[in-house]
Amino acid sequence: MHPARLSRSHLFAAVTAIVSAVALAACAPAPAGGTTPAGGATSAAAAGAPGDITSLCPPEPTKVVYIKSAGGQVWAAISNAEFQAEAAKCPTVEASWYNGTTGQQAAIAATNAAVAQGAKVVVISPDFGPSQLPSMRKAMQAGVKVVSTVNDVTGQKGTDYVESVVWDTDAIARNQATWLAENVGNGKVAFLGGQPGAPSTEKTFTAFAAALKQYAPGIQLVPDTWVPTNWDASQKRRAVAGLIAQNGQYAAFVSDYGASDIGAVQAIVDAGATMPAFLNIGSSQGFVCAVAQHRIAWLGQDGTTQMSAASLRVGLAALAGKQSAEPVPFVLSVYADTAAGKVPTCDPSISPDADLSSSLPVDTLKAVLNGG
Known part of the structure; x- marks a missing residue:
């Protein structure tokens, strides 16, 4: 038994069907914690509160892209759904994603393509490490606000990305x-x-x-x-x-x-x-x-799937010339601790692939994972 492999077209269809509904649903902010707000002292005036995208919505149509390129396909599907739902809260934002499984060069090509297609914010999980830094740096040089998430590629902040949003x-x-x-x-x-x-x-x-x-x-x-x-x-x-x-x-x-x-x-x-x-x-x-x-x-x-939405907020803050209030590093919450009696409920009616630590409603997770 193992997580299902979901096709990109399947996921696009599922997310498109649900994103309007999700935009109306309450989306829990990222877990509190971290040592500093994203952006640090080099950024301009602070923007909003952690988990709040409303003050960051750009005044004009803006393309944003999420790039995930290796492993954990079910995780990627839910993470993208969080990204799409967060983007849908801004009527001026047009969100898309690349979910690749064909290797390093495809991930680099996806970054280059996002720039060529006019993306202003690109959130990247650099699964192939430092090999992706040149394409990220090139995107930054083109004026794109690149946010590295999940994987820490130890690049140079301000040159390779505006922020690296990794878990603590x-x-x-x-x-x-x-x-x-x-x-x-x-x-x-x-x-x-x-x-x-x-x-x-x-x-x-x-x-x-x-x-x-x-x-x-x-x-x-x-x-x-x-x-x-x-x-x-x-x-x-x-x-x-x-x-x-x-x-x-x-x-x-x-x-x-x-x-x-x-x-x-x-x-x-x-x-x-x-x-x-x-x-x-x-x-x-x-x-x-x-x-x-x-x-x-x-x-x-x-709470790891929520990092894509937090990263989008970081990127939009940078685009607006503001310091993001999102905490960095991203602090995960304790979802289960059997020793302390904290045990999530096994519900056979829910897809075994669903991660209920996601901020998305169960019905939305079902739609993402099952197309229902």
């Missing part, structure tokens, strides 16, 4: 390591990540490894680096089967895309092993139901 890896890792120390104590843990070299996985893992040494010395990281799985359930199933065969029982698995952890759960079941704890971000109803079925100890931090 230190806070995530501290919560995970503390939870492991308090609720697991000792044993082996493995970190399951995205495609080889994925910047978001690399940064999240590095923070986790450091926090583990500080807060959970009884937990052993095996292997001592992260395991590539392309954020795919079937690949996680194979990877975890191999880890168990090689290293024996695990006390916990940590990942940066919980929706595909259902594959890891299945590998545990296949091996007849004791079910370990799971700590992840980016969950789904499928994983929620797996937790209920197998009585899994779980810490889930989430």
Whole structure:
């Protein structure tokens, strides 16, 4: 069992059908937190409040584009729906997206195409790392406000992008390591990540490894680096089967895309092993139901799909010459903590792909994922 692969045309149709309704719905702001407002001291007067796009709507027709190019296709669909819904709150904004799976050059081409088509704001998840920086820099030189999101490519702010909106890896890792120390104590843990070299996985893992040494010395990281799985359930199933065969029982698995952890759960079941704890971000109803079925100890931090909307607000603020009020880094909320009795409900009527930590209504998620 793994998240469905959704075609771009399918998603466009679903989002087009729902975006007007979503624009009227209350859309929760990004989780509070972070150390500074986006834009920093170099920007002009502050704009509105976090989560409020109304003061940022441009006075003239404006094209904005969201580019996501590798892994986590269900996550990308929901993230785009959040982007589209946020853009629909501004009558002058025309939003589109590129959801590519054909590699690095296609992602670069999509950025160049957005510039050629007159986009004024481009939100990019640079899944292929520094290789995408030249195209982002070129877009900035053309006057486009580029916002890097999710993946931290360690480019130069003001030159390669106006802001990098990434999740707060230190806070995530501290919560995970503390939870492991308090609720697991000792044993082996493995970190399951995205495609080889994925910047978001690399940064999240590095923070986790450091926090583990500080807060959970009884937990052993095996292997001592992260395991590539392309954020795919079937690949996680194979990877975890191999880890168990090689290293024996695990006390916990940590990942940066919980929706595909259902594959890891299945590998545990296949091996007849004791079910370990799971700590992840980016969950789904499928994983929620797996937790209920197998009585899994779980810490889930989430709200990641809301980062596209926050990034759009950052970009529009930059376009208006204002300092965005959005907090950077983006702080995730605790979505699930079985040790504290905070457990999302497994609802079989909802698609297993749906991430209910999204700010979108359940009916909207159903439309995005099922076309209903």
